[in-house]
Amino acid sequence: xxxRNTLAGALMAALGLASAADARDLTIVSWGGAYQDAQRExxxxxxxxxxxxxxxxxxxxxxIGVLRAKMQSGSNNxxxxxxxxxxxxxxxxxxxxxxxxxxxxxxxDHFLPAxxxxxxxxxxxxxxxxxxDRDKYQGTPTWxxxxxxxxxxxKRGLRRGVKTALEFALLGDGVPREDVYKLLATDAxxxxxxxxxxxxxxxxxxxxxxxxxxxxxxxxxxxxxxAPNGRxxxxxxxxxxxxxxxxxxxxxxxxxxxxxxxxxxxxxxYKFLAFAADPRVQARLLPLIPYGGPARGANEGLTPELLAxxxxxxxxxxxxxxxxxxxxxxxxxxxxxxxxxxxxx
Amino acid sequence: xxxxxxxxxxxxxxxxxxxAPIARxxxxxxxxxxxxxxxxRTIAALADWDGRELxxxxxxxxxxxxxxxxxxxxxxxxxxxxxxxxxxxxxxxLVATGRRVAGPFEGSAKxxxxxxxxxxxxxxxxxxxxxxxxxxxxxFVLNALDLRRDAAGGIGQLPPDSRIFRIVFLRTxxxxxxxxxxxxxxxxxxxxxxxxLSARAAGLMMIAVLLPLWTGLMVRTAAWMALLAREGxxxxxxxxxxxxxxPQTLLFNRFAVLVAMVHILLPFMVLPLYAVMRQIPPSLxxxxxxxxxxxxxxxxxxxxxxxxxxxxxxxxxxxxxxLGFYITPALLGGGNDQLLSYFIGFYxxxxxxxxxxxxxxxxxxxxxxxxxxxxxxxxxxxxxxxT
Numbered sequence: 180x181x182x183r184n185t186l187a188g189a190l191m192a193a194l195g196l197a198s199a200a201d202a203r204d205l206t207i208v209s210w211g212g213a214y215q216d217a218q219r220e221x222x223x224x225x226x227x228x229x230x231x232x233x234x235x236x237x238x239x240x241x242x243i244g245v246l247r248a249k250m251q252s253g254s255n256n257x258x259x260x261x262x263x264x265x266x267x268x269x270x271x272x273x274x275x276x277x278x279x280x281x282x283x284x285x286x287x288d289h290f291l292p293a294x295x296x297x298x299x300x301x302x303x304x305x306x307x308x309x310x311x312d313r314d315k316y317q318g319t320p321t322w323x324x325x326x327x328x329x330x331x332x333x334k335r336g337l338r339r340g341v342k343t344a345l346e347f348a349l350l351g352d353g354v355p356r357e358d359v360y361k362l363l364a365t366d367a368x369x370x371x372x373x374x375x376x377x378x379x380x381x382x383x384x385x386x387x388x389x390x391x392x393x394x395x396x397x398x399x400x401x402x403x404x405x406a407p408n409g410r411x412x413x414x415x416x417x418x419x420x421x422x423x424x425x426x427x428x429x430x431x432x433x434x435x436x437x438x439x440x441x442x443x444x445x446x447x448x449y450k451f452l453a454f455a456a457d458p459r460v461q462a463r464l465l466p467l468i469p470y471g472g473p474a475r476g477a478n479e480g481l482t483p484e485l486l487a488x489x490x491x492x493x494x495x496x497x498x499x500x501x502x503x504x505x506x507x508x509x510x511x512x513x514x515x516x517x518x519x520x521x522x523x524x
Numbered sequence: 525x526x527x528x529x530x531x532x533x534x535x536x537x538x539x540x541x542x543x544a545p546i547a548r549x550x551x552x553x554x555x556x557x558x559x560x561x562x563x564x565r566t567i568a569a570l571a572d573w574d575g576r577e578l579x580x581x582x583x584x585x586x587x588x589x590x591x592x593x594x595x596x597x598x599x600x601x602x603x604x605x606x607x608x609x610x611x612x613x614x615x616x617x618l619v620a621t622g623r624r625v626a627g628p629f630e631g632s633a634k635x636x637x638x639x640x641x642x643x644x645x646x647x648x649x650x651x652x653x654x655x656x657x658x659x660x661x662x663x664f665v666l667n668a669l670d671l672r673r674d675a676a677g678g679i680g681q682l683p684p685d686s687r688i689f690r691i692v693f694l695r696t697x698x699x700x701x702x703x704x705x706x707x708x709x710x711x712x713x714x715x716x717x718x719x720x721l722s723a724r725a726a727g728l729m730m731i732a733v734l735l736p737l738w739t740g741l742m743v744r745t746a747a748w749m750a751l752l753a754r755e756g757x758x759x760x761x762x763x764x765x766x767x768x769x770x771p772q773t774l775l776f777n778r779f780a781v782l783v784a785m786v787h788i789l790l791p792f793m794v795l796p797l798y799a800v801m802r803q804i805p806p807s808l809x810x811x812x813x814x815x816x817x818x819x820x821x822x823x824x825x826x827x828x829x830x831x832x833x834x835x836x837x838x839x840x841x842x843x844x845x846x847l848g849f850y851i852t853p854a855l856l857g858g859g860n861d862q863l864l865s866y867f868i869g870f871y872x873x874x875x876x877x878x879x880x881x882x883x884x885x886x887x888x889x890x891x892x893x894x895x896x897x898x899x900x901x902x903x904x905x906x907x908x909x910x911t
Contacts, residue, residue, distance in 0.1 A: 244876065247602070272619055273601040334773075339859060340874075384776045385859045399754045400775060505616065512875055513612035513686075519867070520688045522859035523695070 204235040205447040208260040211238030217467035226454045232447045243269045250275050250440060258444040259451060260437055261302055264504045267435050271298035277438040277445070284453040285474075291491065293501050294473035299435030300452060301473035303464070304490045306432075306499055307343050309425035310411045311403035312396055320403055322428045326351030326375055328382045336395050336404025339385035341518035342507055343430055346500065347405060348375035350428040356500040363506065369514065373521055396422060412469035412488045424488065426495040432502045433473060465489055471496075550889070553668075553882030556661035559653065562603035563590040567657045570650065575675035579650055585633040587644075591622040603656075609877045610652045610663065617643050651675025664883035689867070689884065693891070696864045699778075699853075700846035703785045707793040707842050708835065710786065715797035715834070719804075730798075737791040745852045748784040749775065752856075780856040788852065789845055793838040800834030836903045840896070847892055864888050 207223065209215045215238055223234050237257065239245060243266050249255040262270065270276050276298040281287045287295045294301025311320055316331070324331050326348065337344055349359050349368070352375045362368030376383075384401050386392050392406035393414040408429070414420045436455070438448050454460065461472025462481060471477070471491030478492050486492045490499075560567060565586035573579045594600040600622050607614035624640035625633075637644045644650075655663050655673060666672055666679065670687040673679055681687070714733075718726050736744060751757050752774040759771040774780060804827070812822040850865040864884060871881040899905075 242876075243601075269601055274598045383859070387854055391855075398756070399771075509608065509613040509616050512609050512877065515870075515875065516686045516688055520685050520691075522862075523688060523691045 203256065203443070204233040205444045205451065206235045206237060206256060206258045207451070208237045208239050208257050210241075210261060214468055214470075217464060220467060221460065221463045222451075222455050225460070226451055229454065230447075230450055232450060234451075241266065246270055246275050246439075247273070255439055255441070257439050258442045258448050260439060261434050262299065262437050263434055264432050264502070265508060267296055267299045267437060268504050268508065270437065271296065275437075275440055277440055277442065279438065279452075280449070283449045285456045289456060289474060291473045291475065291496070293431075294433055294435070296435060299437045300456070301433040302436050302455065303470035304431055304433045304473050304496075305470045306408045306426070306429040306490045306495075307338075307405055308408045308411065308429040309347075309403060310392070310396060310406040311423050311425075312399075313421040313423045315399070316402055319423065319425065321425060322347055322351035323353065325403060326379055328379050331402070333382075333402030334384050334400060335379055335382050336384050336386050336392060336401040336406070338392075338405055339387050341514045342511065343405065343502070344376065344518070345369065345372040345514065346430055346502070347428070348372040350500075351375055356428065356498075359500060360503045360506050363510075369517075373517075376521070393418075393420070393422065396420075408488070408490055409469050427498045429495075429499045430502050431490060431496070431499045432504075549878075549882055550886045551882070552878050553664050553880075553884075553886040554660055554662070556606075556656055556658035556663065556879065558606040558658075559603045559656040560658040562594045562599045563587070563653060566590050566653060570654050570657075573650070573654070575647065575651055575654065575677060578645065578647065581632055581634050583650070584637045584644075587621075587637060588625050588633045591618070591625055595622045595626055605876065606656055606879075607652050609875070609880065610655060611648060613643070614649070614652060617641055617649065647675045661879075664879040665886065667880055668883040668887050692862070692864055692867055693887070695861075696847060696888075697891075699781065699785070699861070699863060700843050700849075702782060703789060703846045704793075704839050704843045706782065706786045707790050708839060711790055711793035711797055711838065712831075712835075715794050715801055718794075718798050719801035720806075733791050733794050736787065741788060742851065744788055745784055745855050748780065748787070748856060752780050752783070775856060776858045778857065778861050781853045781861045784852050784856050785846055785849060789842045792841045792845065796837040796841070797831065797834040800831050800837075804830050832903075836899065840899055844892055844896070847888065 209218055215236070219236070223236060226232070227234055239260070241263055246260070246262075246266065249257060267276075278297050279300060281289075281295070281300070284300070290301060291304070294304065309320060309322060309325060316333075318331075320331060325335055328335070337347070345363055346359050349362055349372050350356070352371065354362060363372065384395055384404075386395055386404065389407050389410050392404050393410050395401050396404050396406070396411075397414065397418070397420060408424060411422045411424055415422055436452060438445065442448060456474050458472065458474040458476035458479065461474050461477040462479075464470060464472060465481065465485050465488075469488045469490075471489050473491055478486060478489055481489060481492075486494075489495065566583060569583040569586040570579055573583065591600070594603065600619055604615040604618040607618060621637065621640045621644070625636055629636040651674060654675065655661065663673070667682075668689050670682045670690050671679055672682055718729055718733075721729065749756075753759070754771045754773070754775070756774075758774060759768075762768050763771060808826055808830075809822055812826045813819075817825070847863075848865055849863055850869060853861050853863050854866055865888075868881045868884050868888075871877040871884070
């Protein structure tokens, strides 16, 4: 404990506040916006009603630096935090999170294997999919079609960034899902991915913000595009679009709950994880916002319409590939430079 | 004397909200303090290393000690992130090696470290640590110029598929220059026309010029997206009157970027030109013509020289603003139309490589100041008139 903490602790004790500080409400931190509104409806409010444990909500924009600063300042006031897969890896390595005791909320087998990590448990699973406008193209395109502009003429949308572009390129070149990252770990594999991207370079429209993907698709700027599945389903629901989703060869990633190291609210936090692990509870998120619950059975009893857009529907999940965060943590700097050099040529 | 007190709040505000944060940010482009505190023994052991062959056993032993200490303190992640900006895969190398040498081992530290990961047998792995020893560094500035030091300290080019920033610098200046020239060509006749009109008519036209200036940058950019889209207004008009058979690609390319940038920056060209032209007495032109000069000589020798201060001021304002454009190229441009500010944003937000982001910002600032300085030398600031 450093001097400042010691002084602060002494001051708090002197004022008789120490116990009050320890007894703060369970603080849950998520992404804010429409997503957190849905979470409140599905998780936070029912949890409070059922257990009588008060929940204090906060939101954040992600970034391992934020979590580091919280822990280093010694005044961390967050208990449960929703993190992206990359922050989960880094924070667990650096000891920012508690190691989870899965036996307290159903055990490891209660969840999809990809959603289980020493420091975190999956909360939602979502995909980058191939999407197209059914009003303009009646077939069901694949990534092979995407990278063959001679076969299906028309512009293609891709996220301006090397992550996901290289994976899609290899899938479009006929590489089986399980070999994609093995190949990308070699120079020859990266060369091959860039050669595939070369094939459609003049036909690509690059999007940057997720909201642009359904927009360029709807405006007819592109015939098909890579897109976050949530944006496509939401556009279909709220703007009466007729966009199709190709789950085959989509890339998925998982956001997880973590408990911040040294949290004084371990017990209520585990109670929340147990509540949130209930597949029947998780299934209620899908009608509000199309992210998949990673507990086994979260897709049972869903209507066919919901099953079709659920990322954790086994039929959709089996044909997807998980984004390899370890690979990207190591290689993003280098490959991104190469990607930008390729764009500039 | 009293005036100084009156502007003091403004000066303080600028200092704390503007100058100080920018200076701090730019400083990050030349400081390097993330690895030093985590690997102090290793860096000390490498002090006399010439960077040609593998360092001595003492350096390996120091690395083991540093890794153990860093693992306990939880500081390895920060150092690993910084080293990964230099050598891809260093993050995993450092963290995994730390895990593997955490417990006791048989034999020398060198053998143990090489067993943990053979990458430590490469000179460049150690070169990356030396480059990151801090507290000051030229690593980021060199990187921003597509250069790097090898382990022995010599400066060389980055491999061809990693060179990007010199192209981006040229592209940024080229697009800013094009924008300036187009804006000048469009604004000059408009300003001249405004200067001839009666005060009332000029006032009305002026509102038309200023109106876009009062509209948000984002709004104007978004409007261009709607106008230039494949099923947008411009395309349906062009197809409707039969100029094209099918919609053209007007969006997500250099054309869209230039159109929007010129539109957004046009008022900054019109205003100084108009201000200067209003002050040229109309009688001068008449005098020139009555003395026998035709239109072209009158324009070139009487009118144009007197508008030079306005041209200078307008070009300077438009060019410098164009250099810093971010959101318009990001939303309207293609992969090949992104300006330097896009890359600054990318490295600050996506890869959290603040050193490189700061070095790029530093170079942009320095080159902008050089242009302003050059302008001052060639034209002189006393000639800049905006009112």
